[in-house]
Amino acid sequence: MEWEKELKLLEDFPPPTYEEWRKAVEDTLKGADFDKVMHTRTYEGITLQPIYRREDLSKLPFLDSLPGKAPYVRGNNPKKFLSEGWLIAQSHRESDLKALNAQILRELQLGLTAVNIQLKHDDDLRGVSIKSIDDLRAICAAIDLRAAPLFMQLDMDDYFILLLVEQYICERKYAWEELQLGIGFDPISEFARKGYLSFSWDEIWGKIVEGVEIAIKNISGLRCISIDGSVYSAAGASSTQELGIILATAIYYLQNLLDKGWTIEQLSPLFQVKLSLGPNFFMEIAKVRAMRLLWSEMIKAFGGKEKEQKIWIHGKTATFNQSLYDFYVNLLRNATEAFSGVIGGVDSLEVGRFNELTSDEDEFSRRLARNQQIILKEESHFDKVVDPAGGSYYIENLTQELANQAWKYMQELESEGGILNALQEGKIHTDIEKVANARKEAMRKRKDVYVGINLYANPDENPPTQIQIPRESNPIKMEVLKAGALPQLRVVEEIENLRTRVIKSDKNTNIFLMNMGTINDYRVRADFATGFFQAGGFTVISPQGFITVEDAVKSAKESNTDAYCICSTDEKYNELVPAICSALPDSFLILAGYPKDKVESFKENGIKMFIYMGADVVATLDELAKKLGVENEA
Incomplete structure (x- = not known):
């Protein structure tokens, strides 16, 4: 019968060649220059092609790598990912410790899989204050840290919290190998964020060394160096700059710690990276994957073997593109950013509240932020596929291009005397400012659209009031950054x-x-x-x-x-x-x-x-x- 005939689609519809495709496109351009119209230049210095083909994969060195194998572009632990997924690590900053504990316990029942405490700092006094072991006991009461790993980004003022954590774990009689604790410091990003440090660099290095000793000798599951790239992204940095700065920061710490006599095998498990997830969907997917590729190459250069080349990546939705007006659109922005982080393969993820610019924490906004992750996991089933971006001609190429650009930027910073010198002399400020200005210009000319702000504004909306962040009025400043603190910007501030x-x-x-x-x-x-x-x-x-x-x-x-x-x-x-x-x-x-x-x-x-x-x-x-x-x- 007619319907039983075998379909031969390739014979009936032969695939066009690239030359045929290009000619068809050029015919539609009506004389316009193909290269100008069809190529897109990004803030990262990458020129995006209009089409990517199988041939473009031929020179990618990591293409045949498998999930769970170096350079870990496709994830650290595919079996664990498929059984547990990424950690849902929404932040908590309730200052009343009893109320904080109740809030965490409740939200662990509602889908959280990690405990992420936002500490009180000089430049934001709204966080949690931990002064004693009793405070830590109050926060963690009835919480099993083996099932819900504990995260805290420490300033150097908070160093003693590591000692409290060590004491608390001994009290609870946890086996060290059962724990995955992301409790770490990054004095360089703190320096960039605040413009000063409360201790001299000699004192800081003393604290870093002690923290490393604690982690190596006593808490094998502790990541005590938490490099925070979101500080640079919040100032307007490109993905290239964020990745390059993270690498240069890691090199600075590793070189100094190796000089203290530790080995790369001992040091590499102590690191984690905090990445900002911005609005360029495919770029953010590639950024997470490129971070793993870059980290693997860096550790390899220090002599680390395959098992030392893994890095824990914590993703956080961006702040640079958030708006005061029409703030429910922030829900959509956060959704695409979280989506890209999951597809890229983050190990843990934090989604910002849609109204965090206009109000303190509330149950409604926390619930929506938490449920955005739960929908991605429970309804969209993104925890059922390892490296879903793998094999995409576009994303695989973008991963390599982004890694190449970030590596070059890291080398540039190293040639300037390293990350600390580049920060002190203002090079990082200047480089980021150029990208931030380009972003602002694109917003002003509406090349980059911010829905509800520079396009489709709601004429009936009343002016919102931005919440004022309480800061320490007279902080101790032992080290002062000559170039000043990096600005924490929002691209739409001018028009708002x-x-x-x-x-x-x-x-x-x-x-x-x-x-x-x-x-x-x-x-x-x-x-x-x-x-x-x-x-x-x-x-x-x-x-x-x-x-x-x-x-x-x-x-x-x-x-x-x-x-x-x-x-x-x-x-x-x-x-x-x-x-x-x-x-x-x-x-x-x-x-x-x-x-x-x-x-x-x-x-x-x-x-x-x-x-x-x-x-x-x-x-x-x-x-x-x-x-x-x-x-x-x-």
């Missing part, structure tokens, strides 16, 4: 501040759209103008289209606004602009569009401002706000 100024102003910030012609003539630019102005908090009045200039001018004068935006086609502007400018000679007139050959003549007619694709939305709207008198309302 502008929007708040405009909304709170008592000036007339209404914009009247002079929609000219049929709906087909003005609709696209009227929609564009509406979104453009609303991003800055301006109220837009957008009537039906006007057929005559007289009707448009009459309605504009009756609108009780101080600024008017003309919306139509470039062709109609040739007649409309001179006529409208003549009828409204003293008004602030804006044109939606940028007809290059007519810009100067339109300016002479009386057009004061142009809004268009690629315009700097912050600079343009800030200028508009000043023209309307808003600058006095800041």
Whole structure:
């Protein structure tokens, strides 16, 4: 029968060659340069290809590596991952220790698989304060640390907590090999974050050495050096910079500790890395995998064998792209970031609360953050596949390219005298600032879209209030960073501040759209103008289209606004602009569009401002706000 015939799809639909595919693409570009249009340059200095093919995998050295084998690109322990998955390690910072313990116990019943304590620090006094063994007992009461590993990122002021943990574990009579404790310090990232340290470097090294001794002799499951890359990401660093700085930091610690007489076999299990997970989905997947590849190469260079080349990676969703306005969108941002971390293969994961910029911890936001991970595990079953990105032409190549770029950056830092010198002399600040400025420019020109902020803003939203982080007013500063603390930035701060100024102003910030012609003539630019102005908090009045200039001018004068935006086609502007400018000679007139050959003549007619694709939305709207008198309302 006809339906019983064997399908021969490759004969009926032969796969096209790359040359055939490229020709088909070039035909659609209508003369535009293929390389300019189809290649994408990232903040990491990587040029993304429009298509990746099997041939692109031929030169990847790790391609044949298996899960659980060096260089561990495909994960440290595939059997454990398939049986337990990653650790769900949401942070806790409740200051009342009894309430904190109750909160942790409850959330362990609701899906948490780790205990992640956020400690109180000089630059954020909202965390948990641990001063004695009784405090630690209160926090960990009824919690089995063999089933729920304990995490804490220590500042050097918190060093003594390691001693308390050692005492507590002895009291509980845990077997050391049963524990996986991520309780570590990273004085270099602390130095970068705060701009100072409370101890001299000699004192700090004394504490590091003592901590290493405790871990090697007494607590075999303790990772006491926790390199925090999120500090650099929060300042705007690229993935290349974050990875390169982590590597250079690890080299600094390893070189000094090896000089103390320990071996790489003893030291390598003491490290863990904290990575920030940002919005570039595939880049973040590649970043986690590249971190393992880089770490393996570094340990190998120190003489470490295969089993020493593993690294524990703790992922945390980013803060640089979080917003105050429309903060429920942060849920979606966190979801994609957590998704990429899991696909990349993090060992433990922390998802930020969607409203952490505007309020203290609450049950609702903690629950949503926790459940984002649980959905990925229990409903999406991402714990059932080891290295799901493996074999992807794009991600495998991106992993290698990112590793190459990060290795080069690490070498650059080493050539500058190492991580500490590069930090002290401001090289890291300067390098990160360049990327942060590029991110800001892309936001301002809306090349990078932040939903609800620079595009699709909610015109009815009231200005939110950002929570003020309490800080130590007079901290001890034994070591001071000459370049100062790295800034903790958010890319949308400028436009959010502008929007708040405009909304709170008592000036007339209404914009009247002079929609000219049929709906087909003005609709696209009227929609564009509406979104453009609303991003800055301006109220837009957008009537039906006007057929005559007289009707448009009459309605504009009756609108009780101080600024008017003309919306139509470039062709109609040739007649409309001179006529409208003549009828409204003293008004602030804006044109939606940028007809290059007519810009100067339109300016002479009386057009004061142009809004268009690629315009700097912050600079343009800030200028508009000043023209309307808003600058006095800041």
